[in-house]
Amino acid sequence: MSILKTPVPGASTLSGTSTLSGARLRRGTLALVAVGAIAVTGLLETFTPVSGWAGSVLMAAAVYLVGQTVISFLVEGRRHALDRLVTTAVYAAFALAMLPLGAVLFKVVQRGGGLINGTFLTHSLRNIGPTDTGGGVYHGIVGTLEQAALASLISIPLAMLTAIYLVEYGRGWFARLVTFFVDVMTGVPSIVAGLFIFTVWVLMLGLNRSGFAATLALTILMIPIVVRSTEEMLKLVPDSLREASYALGVPKWRTILKVVVPTAVPGIVTGIMLGVARVMGETAPLLLLNGFTSSINFDPFSGPQAALPLIVWDQAGRPNPQSITRAWGSALVLIVMVLLLNLGARALARLSRTR
Amino acid sequence: MAKSIDVSDLSIYYGKFCAVQGVSLTIEPRSVTAFIGPSGCGKSSVLRTLNRMHEVVPGAWSSGKVLLDGEDIYSPSVDPVNVRRAIGMVFQKPNPFPTMSIYDNVAAGLKLQGRRPRRELDEIVERSLRAANLWEEVKDRLERPGAGLSGGQQQRLCIARAIAVEPEVLLMDEPCSALDPISTLAIEDLIEQLKEHYTIVIVTHNMQQAARVSDRTGFFNLAGVGQPGRLIEIDNTQRIFSNPAEKATEDYISGRFG
Amino acid sequence: MSDEQPPIEEVLATLAPAPAPLSTGRSVRPGDRIFAVLSGGASLTLLLIIALIAAFLLYRSIPAVRADTTNFLTTSAWFPDSTPSTFGIAALAWGTLLSSLIALVLAVPVAVGTALFIAHFAPRRLAQPLAYLVDLLAAVPSVIYGLWGLFFLVPQMVGLQTWLADHLGWFPLFSVGSGSTFKQTMLNAGVVLAVMILPIISAVTREVFLQVPRDHVEAAQALGATRWEVIRLAVLPFGRPGIISASMLGLGRALGETVAIALVLSTNYVISWKILEPGGNTFAANIALQYGYAADLGTNALIASGLVLFVITLVVNIVARGVIARRREFAGAAG
Numbered sequence: 040m041s042i043l044k045t046p047v048p049g050a051s052t053l054s055g056t057s058t059l060s061g062a063r064l065r066r067g068t069l070a071l072v073a074v075g076a077i078a079v080t081g082l083l084e085t086f087t088p089v090s091g092w093a094g095s096v097l098m099a100a101a102v103y104l105v106g107q108t109v110i111s112f113l114v115e116g117r118r119h120a121l122d123r124l125v126t127t128a129v130y131a132a133f134a135l136a137m138l139p140l141g142a143v144l145f146k147v148v149q150r151g152g153g154l155i156n157g158t159f160l161t162h163s164l165r166n167i168g169p170t171d172t173g174g175g176v177y178h179g180i181v182g183t184l185e186q187a188a189l190a191s192l193i194s195i196p197l198a199m200l201t202a203i204y205l206v207e208y209g210r211g212w213f214a215r216l217v218t219f220f221v222d223v224m225t226g227v228p229s230i231v232a233g234l235f236i237f238t239v240w241v242l243m244l245g246l247n248r249s250g251f252a253a254t255l256a257l258t259i260l261m262i263p264i265v266v267r268s269t270e271e272m273l274k275l276v277p278d279s280l281r282e283a284s285y286a287l288g289v290p291k292w293r294t295i296l297k298v299v300v301p302t303a304v305p306g307i308v309t310g311i312m313l314g315v316a317r318v319m320g321e322t323a324p325l326l327l328l329n330g331f332t333s334s335i336n337f338d339p340f341s342g343p344q345a346a347l348p349l350i351v352w353d354q355a356g357r358p359n360p361q362s363i364t365r366a367w368g369s370a371l372v373l374i375v376m377v378l379l380l381n382l383g384a385r386a387l388a389r390l391s392r393t394r
Numbered sequence: 395m396a397k398s399i400d401v402s403d404l405s406i407y408y409g410k411f412c413a414v415q416g417v418s419l420t421i422e423p424r425s426v427t428a429f430i431g432p433s434g435c436g437k438s439s440v441l442r443t444l445n446r447m448h449e450v451v452p453g454a455w456s457s458g459k460v461l462l463d464g465e466d467i468y469s470p471s472v473d474p475v476n477v478r479r480a481i482g483m484v485f486q487k488p489n490p491f492p493t494m495s496i497y498d499n500v501a502a503g504l505k506l507q508g509r510r511p512r513r514e515l516d517e518i519v520e521r522s523l524r525a526a527n528l529w530e531e532v533k534d535r536l537e538r539p540g541a542g543l544s545g546g547q548q549q550r551l552c553i554a555r556a557i558a559v560e561p562e563v564l565l566m567d568e569p570c571s572a573l574d575p576i577s578t579l580a581i582e583d584l585i586e587q588l589k590e591h592y593t594i595v596i597v598t599h600n601m602q603q604a605a606r607v608s609d610r611t612g613f614f615n616l617a618g619v620g621q622p623g624r625l626i627e628i629d630n631t632q633r634i635f636s637n638p639a640e641k642a643t644e645d646y647i648s649g650r651f652g
Numbered sequence: 653m654s655d656e657q658p659p660i661e662e663v664l665a666t667l668a669p670a671p672a673p674l675s676t677g678r679s680v681r682p683g684d685r686i687f688a689v690l691s692g693g694a695s696l697t698l699l700l701i702i703a704l705i706a707a708f709l710l711y712r713s714i715p716a717v718r719a720d721t722t723n724f725l726t727t728s729a730w731f732p733d734s735t736p737s738t739f740g741i742a743a744l745a746w747g748t749l750l751s752s753l754i755a756l757v758l759a760v761p762v763a764v765g766t767a768l769f770i771a772h773f774a775p776r777r778l779a780q781p782l783a784y785l786v787d788l789l790a791a792v793p794s795v796i797y798g799l800w801g802l803f804f805l806v807p808q809m810v811g812l813q814t815w816l817a818d819h820l821g822w823f824p825l826f827s828v829g830s831g832s833t834f835k836q837t838m839l840n841a842g843v844v845l846a847v848m849i850l851p852i853i854s855a856v857t858r859e860v861f862l863q864v865p866r867d868h869v870e871a872a873q874a875l876g877a878t879r880w881e882v883i884r885l886a887v888l889p890f891g892r893p894g895i896i897s898a899s900m901l902g903l904g905r906a907l908g909e910t911v912a913i914a915l916v917l918s919t920n921y922v923i924s925w926k927i928l929e930p931g932g933n934t935f936a937a938n939i940a941l942q943y944g945y946a947a948d949l950g951t952n953a954l955i956a957s958g959l960v961l962f963v964i965t966l967v968v969n970i971v972a973r974g975v976i977a978r979r980r981e982f983a984g985a986a987g
Contacts, residue, residue, distance in 0.1 A: 059462065059465055059467055059472045059473065059476045059477055059480060060465075060469065060471040060472045060473065060476070061473045061476055063471065063473060094811060094812070117508070118475075118506070118507075118878055118881070119473075119878065121878075121880055122878040122879055122880040122881070125879075125880040125883070126773065126879065126880070128765060129765045129768050129769045129773050130769060130773065131765070132761065132762045132763075132764075132765025132766050132768075132769060133765065133766045133769040133770070133774075133782070135762050135765075136762055136763070136765075136766040136786060136789070136850055136854065137785065137786075139789065139800075139847040139850075140785065140788060140789050140792070142800070142804065143792055143796065143797070143800045146800055146803075146804050147796065147800070150803075196694075197694045197697060197698070198694075200690055200691040200693075200694035200695075201691065201694045201695045201697075201698055203691045204688075204691035204692050204694060204695045205695070207691070208688055208691060208692065209695075213692075213695070214695075216699065217695040217698065217699065219973075220698055220699050220702050221698065222969065222970075222973050223702060223966060223969060223970070224698065224701075224702060225969070226901075226904045226908075226965050226966065226968070226969030227705070227908075227962065227965070228907065228908020228909075228910070228936060228961060228962070228965055229908065229910065230908065230910040230935075230936045230939050230940060230958065230961075231705070231709075231908065231958050231961060231962045231965075232705075234709065234939065234954070234955055234958040235704070235705045235708060235709060237943075238708045238709065238712055238955060239704070239708055242712065242951070243708070259701060259705075262698065262701075266698075290681050290683055290684055291684050291687075292681075292683045292684050292686070292687035292688075293683065295687070296687075313791075316791055317791075319793070320791075320792070320793020320794065320795065320796070321793070321794075322793065322794060322795040322910070322911040323794075323910035323911055323936065323940060326910075326911075326940050326943070327939075327943055348793055348795045348911075351795045351796065351799060352795050352798075352911055352915070355795075355798070355799050355802065355803075355915060356915070363803070366799055367799070370795075370796045370799055373793060373795075373796065374792060374793070374796055377791055377792070377793060378788070378791060381787075381788060381791045385784055445874065447870065447873060447874060450869075450870065450873055452776050475876050475877070475878050476876065477876075478873060478874055478875065478876040478877075479875070479876030480876075482874065482875070483870075483874035485867065485870060485871065485874070487867055489865075489867035489868055489870070489871040490871075491868060491871065491872075491885060491886065491889065492868070492889075492890070493889035493890065494889070502872075502875060502885060503875035503876065503877075506875065506876070506877055506881050506885075552871070555871075555875070556874070556875070559875060559876065
């Protein structure tokens with residue numbers, strides 16, 4: 040053991056001088072700064088041409104940030120001024136992130152809301168000219184639902200089996216390779232997935248564009264999402280459950296099917312619903328694979344089939360206001376479907392946790 | 395440095411649950427005070443109220459007074475950040491910052507207070523490491539990560555980090571419970587040396603340790619399950635371990651429960 | 653989660669087989685064998701799909717690049733179907749990188765701030781619902797972002813871009829030729845992309861921030877650190893690799909985004925720094941806009957450009973995953 044030879048720092052320097060209570064800003068002061076910031080912004084706007092309410096809000100926020108930091112620096116010192124600056128900036132970042140969500144939802148409802156009625160939801164755009172009003176997106180709803188359902192039908196078994204392999208069986212290089220490739224698949228751009236199916240389906244096999252061709256591309260996009268979420272959920276099942284089952288002499292495959300998967304099922308379903316919501320809104324592969332039609336086609340395996348994202352894309356690209364309004368209306372229908380699936384998935388996750 | 399602490403009628407709550415009730419005690423400067431008692435009796439909670447660390451747990455709050463040399467650390471004008479500067483803390487599990495070197499770990503608190511010339515920083519780092527009995531072991535590898543040290547070394551590094559900012563009081567929350575016997579001995583030696591300059595409060599599960607290192611010992615106990623913990627008695631360590639005033643203390647010391 | 657199940661003992665009791673002789677002559681049950689083969693086969697299928705993607709794209713790309721009379725990598729023009737066929741990916745690569753970089757520069761600070769807010773500033777009770785809200789941003793389909801960008805954001809951005817051009821026009825990035833409408837510009841495309849990649853960056857970063865060990869946070873607090881100093885000492889150093897890999901994942905998304913760009917940007921094949929002028933193009937938008945007009949060679953040329961995009965996103969994603977994986981090992985080693 041070494042012995043304490045040097046005197047411990049500051050034995051004589053500090054006592055008595057340090058005080059616990061630094062000067063702090065009061066809430067009232069900060070409110071004053073806020074009012075001041077708004078006043079200064081008003082003043083500045085008479086001199087500079089800041090346009091729109093968004094500009095005013097941003098400017099007032101910036102003035103407030105500067106004012107608060109300066110006052111805090113003078114009263115509380117550098118460390119607290121920095122702390123306040125960062126705190127305000129972090130709150131502002133969150134508000135800024137929420138801004139697009141609010142703006143998108145508001146705009147879609149505002150521009151598309153007037154269009155939603157029985158006709159819009161039950162008719163197609165067949166024989167509706169660009170400048171006509173009327174018609175609807177029923178053909179798109181049918182297509183989107185059928186394609187999403189078909190994509191789920193193919194990808195869920197494949198993805199769940201893969202996840203089960205990775206969690207329950209996977210060891211060694213093959214499992215690592217599969218994990219790696221699932222990661223790679225997660226990053227495949229949707230247009231590349233579309234291009235791939237286009238190459239195989241249309242160019243190589245000479246088959247026609249159809250809802251099913253689009254479904255195949257959606258499957259490629261959905262599989263990694265479902266594998267990932269299922270894998271996470273299976274990993275959460277405690278090993279003690281598996282061991283309890285083995286100890287009773289239950290074979291491994293029945294343990295997985297009857298004990299492991301049922302325990303994880305609410306989480307798995309949540310992941311699947313999020314995956315479905317994700318592919319429902321995909322547009323890029325549909326551009327290459329669906330073909331174009333404005334009529335109702337219930338058969339995804341033959342002939343072009345519409346889809347909601349495609350209708351949005353098509354109508355938004357036309358120059359006349361009637362079409363653009365239709366784009367907003369279809370966007371509203373699409374976003375409601377996607378958000379319902381999302382909220383449903385969250386609610387399910389919450390329900391199964393609290394019960 | 396080395397101030398006294400006066401606690402009067404301190405109660406600690408987690409939400410509505412009262413964890414500790416009505417604690418009053420005085421901690422003398424330049425002494426070692428040990429808190430002992432069975433698990434869950436609130437001794438660690440009391441320790442953490444002494445530098446306002448308990449309030450970082452969501453829902454935790456307290457009532458009563460804690461005076462540091464006569465100044466109430468819970469008065470509304472007091473900045474908890476300043477309190478924690480003045481009253482340093484060492485935790486149960488050694489927790490050096492994993493991404494920092496040994497040197498930067500010791501200097502971390504100093505750097506918060508503003509820029510200092512590198513020479514001055516070097517000097518304080520060396521003094522603090524010497525004071526923590528760690529200098530000889532690490533002086534050749536100050537730029538290596540602190541997480542690479544052994545558990546006992548890491549704990550002494552944390553002590554060096556705590557004393558580098560020249561606190562008035564040093565709180566130790568079961569500082570040896572994660573360490574092997576030899577490292578424990580090293581820390582106990584260190585506590586003996588540090589008390590010449592610091593007021594030290596240590597929470598420990600180990601009664602022999604309390605008997606070895608402390609001048610005064612406080613015994614905390616629970617009245618029953620779901621009841622708040624209380625300070626049963628606090629007295630000179632020798633008296634507590636030889637002739638305690640309370641029956642409960644004697645029972646605990648002699649191993650009849652706990 | 654298991655609370656809603658019947659008691660596990662009951663389930664197990666129904667599953668347990670009747671007593672049987674210990675040796676059945678086989679070491680593996682047929683049920684187990686079938687199930688293992690099924691799940692392993694599914695995994696193999698995924699590998700095949702990826703391999704096929706690469707193989708088919710490559711197979712169609714080679715004739716296109718052969719037919720190209722100019723350098724495929726350094727040419728900006730895109731006339732694959734004319735004679736002689738001249739096309740290259742230079743302008744596409746440039747526009748893809750530029751728009752993605754603008755998106756990253758805008759999105760990363762906001763995303764990290766949002767993640768910090770949810771992990772360390774928001775009231776505990778609100779943190780989870782607020783996190784859902786951020787995740788909802790990711791649920792909005794990209795075509796709707798494109799629509800919103802084209803008809804709402806673009807007009808809103810005219811004022812800001814005019815101001816930038818007037819006051820910071822000396823800076824090459826913000827300089828404009830005469831008569832820019834400030835409408836379908838690279839900056840607008842970047843802003844829309846930023847909104848779209850913000851939720852993924854924020855979500856990954858948030859997860860990492862939430863994993864910061866309590867010990868380290870308390871160590872900083874006990875030294876008398878303010879909230880920002882706690883974040884600087886304990887949270888950011890721990891989270892830095894997470895932020896980097898989250899940004900890479902966001903970059904991967906931005907590189908491959910198609911319809912939002914195709915709607916917002918008015919495309920051409922020019923390589924330009926001027927992000928306040930209309931023009932520019934990306935791999936994905938070019939495929940979406942050109943495939944309808946492309947003849948045989950043109951289609952193959954588009955496939956070749958898709959392959960390049962695939963490889964770029966692949967590299968970006970692999971690097972991102974690599975950073976995450978290293979980070980995990982590090983956390984494991986540090987205890």
